[in-house]
Amino acid sequence: MKRNIIEAAKVIRSKNSGPYELTFDIMFKSKEYFEHFKENKIINKKMFAELYKIPEEDIMVIVWFAPANAVKVTIKRPISSGAPGETDIYGAQQHAPLFNIEF
């Protein structure tokens, strides 16, 4: 049975990484969840691109960071922070679609 990521993650967040990038962190509740997500590549470019309706080329990097049991995804910001049409200067409220991930 598919389970929601909220069962496995204790932090799900987004933030600018400089004015031209947006970075997403998912920190897992345990080493086991981290390894499960990593080994099964549950977070990958294809699913992330579909979730945010962005081209895969806009995903800069996906890094699995064992010291924090975390995965980080950094993408191109749709516009630079504060440019015309901006909705979220700090990029701190772009995380909610990640709540739809299942495992």
Place this chain on the structure above:
Amino acid sequence: MTKKEFKVLSPTAILGYGFPESSFKRGIEKKPDLIAVDAGSTDPGPFYLGAGKAFTDREFVKRDLKYMICAGVEHKIPVVVGTAGGSGADVHLEWCRQIVEEIAKENKLSFSMAVIPCDVSKENVKMAIDEGRIVPLAYVPELTKKDVDDTTYVVAQIGTDPIIEALKDGCDVVLAGRCYDPACFAALPIMKGYDPGLALHMGKILECAAIAATPGSGSDCAMGTLTEDSFILEALSPDRNFTCESAAAHTLYEKTDPYHLPGPGGEINLENCSFKDVGNGRVEVKGSKFVPTEKFYLKLEGAKCIGYRTISIAGTHDPIMIANIDKVLQEVKDRINVISGDSKRSDNLFFHVYGKNGVMGSLEPNPNVKSHELCIVIEALCPTQDQANTLCSVARSTMLHYGYEGRVSTAGNLAFPFSPSDITVGKVFEFSIYHLMDTKNQVLFKHRIEKYENGTRK
């Protein structure tokens, strides 16, 4: 090495965010070798750098600095402030310097202060463009000379070297313009022979003070203790702890790749980094390495004015209008183009529709509006303030009375919380420079020294 341990007190995440006096006192009781604070960020957007304004409140910046400088002078602990005034251009640096001068006068303090300007002249940047020494960061357009001319202030994120030069001159207080965040924490220990990788990584965590502890706070103190082969983090309030997870998690924060943290002259490499709980809410970090790059790159930042903004905030609770909101907004734009006789006039108009996609804009994956009410922020962005005022006014009145298809409520389409309904916002800026510059190892930044005796500047 002269000392086994080097303690750094970081009072707050950003100068002006405040900290509890009790935590600061606890920090001073531990006899720190350095009090350092990062005062800036690009996070609040391009306005503050572009307009030369601080994003923190003057009264609170003064309050924080007073604690730091009075304690530093009394106990002979060097005080280093990075990215003075929030964005670190000369105008911000001067704003912060005047606050220090006031503190010196009001408390009759005697000390010497180094002021390090971090602006880079436009001529230097243009010369670097000609010589192919400018590299855009990811997703940043190539830098043109016109961009440089349009930019109000060009700053460079300086590394530890200019701060070390100031400290070598025996200055008690160092006030630096735009700094790589960890530099103000790492300069003095690096000067004293501690490992740069550890000193910079510790600075990277301390620059956010107790944000990296748990529970995190941007307005509480933290302390880092460097040893020969590690550093130890501790919170200075009894209700906070550092844990391996909180420290490691912070290493992810606002960064592209947590294993490689680039800065002036090289990167902090964390591939062999380990975090260990050493009890009493303290975490020991080992294995962080500084890896220099072949060329010495500095990051340049700048913003340019792109016009003026006027906004109006309104709401709708009409289910028929909400069901057709996209169509209604497009028709309002079309109508404005017709009224103004300019088919592109509405290009300067933005509708932020809260309850639909006001937060996520183009990244919003949910196409259906479920809210029973919407907030619409009308934004006009034009070359002059008068034009922005006019466009916002026309958009507001057009939308208020627009007869969309199926309309039943004919008295008015919008609920305004305020009178006047339109708010003149002023100048709008956009980031125009976010590039690396190969410095060819030139010394670009030189401090000047101010001496205070019993509060009087000599």
